[in-house]
Amino acid sequence: xxxxxxxxxxxxxxxxxxxxxxxxxxxxxxxxxxxxxxxxxxxxxxxxxxxxxxxxxxxxxxxxxxxxxxxxxxxxxxxxxxxxxxxxxxx
Numbered sequence: 001x002x003x004x005x006x007x008x009x010x011x012x013x014x015x016x017x018x019x020x021x022x023x024x025x026x027x028x029x030x031x032x033x034x035x036x037x038x039x040x041x042x043x044x045x046x047x048x049x050x051x052x053x054x055x056x057x058x059x060x061x062x063x064x065x066x067x068x069x070x071x072x073x074x075x076x077x078x079x080x081x082x083x084x085x086x087x088x089x090x091x
Contacts, residue, residue, distance in 0.1 A: 005055040005063070007037065008047055013066035015044065022072045033067070034060055 007013050012033045019026040030049075031041040036058060039051050055061045 004053070005061055006047060006052040007032065007055045007058070007061075008044055008052060008066055009063055010055055010058075010066060011062045011064035012036075012060060014069070015066050016069045017071045019071050022070050025071060036060055 008015060008030060010032075014031045014033050016029045016031070017025045017027070018029060027043045027045075029041050030044040030052065031037070037051070037054055039054075042049065042051060044052060
């Protein structure tokens with residue numbers, strides 16, 4: 001297991017899929033719910049974007065589940081699986 005901190009492993013992270021539907025996701029945007037990331041919102045690119053390592057120096061990093069919005073159900077609705085632990089879904 002990789003012990004490096006990345007922003008998408010933080011409870012203050014917001015991940016939003018974009019595309020035409022959940023079957024045609026074109027990318028996943030990352031943003032910090034506390035607006036602490038200096039680069040604002042950007043595509044996380046399979047967690048390979050180096051900007052996600054900002055978590056290593058962020059004073060508000062709290063390891064846990066990021067909030068996730070999929071394409072078909074982007075805002076607090078009753079769609080099953082809209083918020084889940086992305087740590088196990090990456091790689």
